Amino acid sequence: MLGIGDDCAVLSLPPGQETLVTTDFSIEGIHFRRDWQSPESIGHRCLARGLSDIAAMGGTPAAAFLSLALPARLSPAWPDRFLEGLLALARTHRVELAGGDTAESPGGVVADIIVVGRVRRGRALLRCGAKPRDLIYVTGDLGESAAVLHLLGSGRIKKRDVFSQPRVAVGEWLVRRGVGTSAIDISDGFSTDLSHLCEESGVGAAIESDKIPIHMEARKLSRNERGGEQASRLSLQLALHGGEDYELLFTASRSKHIPERIAGVKVTRVGEVLRERKMYLVQNGKCAILMPRGWEHFSAAKKSAH
Known part of the structure; x- marks a missing residue:
């Protein structure tokens, strides 16, 4: 895997594997409040949302991409602590933060996480497979x-x-x-x-x-x-x-x-x-x-x- 440092990340999959891709927003005032949760908790939650989607498909997560928009007056310590929470969970699941983007937000904090995973071809768990009496x-x-x-x-x-x-x-x-x-x-x-x-x-x-x-x-x-x-x-x-x-x-x-x-x-x-x-x-x-x-x-x- 080629991650942060170039214009794009380069990912490769083992033979016989399919790619899983999921994306989730975390928006201040909708999904979290900074006065209610620590930055570490908010960062953890941001990645957990994507990892949970991969889990539901029976996949193995491989890489994450984070786009983060921050208010101009936000303390510099806040995004550092946010990343600490996110990266701690990433290390637990051996997921690399392979890229992303940052920008200034005119309002609150907005985070978009993309998680890429893999699953054996044709074996992904879907929502559509339940049968009567299961x-x-x-x-x-x-x-x-x-x-x-x-x-x-x-x-x-x-x-x-x-x-x-x-x-x-x-x-x-x-x-x-x-x-x-x-x-x-x-x-x-x-x-x-x-x-x-x-x-x-x-x-x-x-x-x-x-x-x-x-x-x-x-x-x-x-x-x-x-x-x-x-x-x-x-x-x-x-x-x-x-x-x-x-x-x-x-x-x-x-x-x-x-x-x-x-x-x-x-x-x-x-x-x-x-x-x-x-x-x-x-x-x-x-x-x-x-x-x-x-x-x-x-x-x-x-x-x-x-």
């Missing part, structure tokens, strides 16, 4: 970022960092073993990303509420809330709809054995794929329609998120 799994725990955002938005805390970990090794394992039928990363919220997968596969889903792995931050927040039944449901709502978890949501045939941990990461079966093109939440033996209520791009009602 089982639905998620990695890790859900709701941490949503719980922290809830605390920040309510003014109960002033600042808090979240360092979500993209599940690259899990995606690679699914492709290597050939057991995943479809996959997507959970960035817009479990309910919304599940709806994307179901739409692309032409199927529906039944999710068992008591199987959803809820992060301890969301559980703790729910315990501290007052308000009866509504408060008791808060942790589940954060896990279902909060987003910014960067866990993997994937499906596999019920004939395939999926271990409880893959590459050291907890894996939980949360439901099954249906032929009927609707999503249901099964709670206390009763079925209710599960609506996608996560992040909606271009929605004026959305506030800044982690």
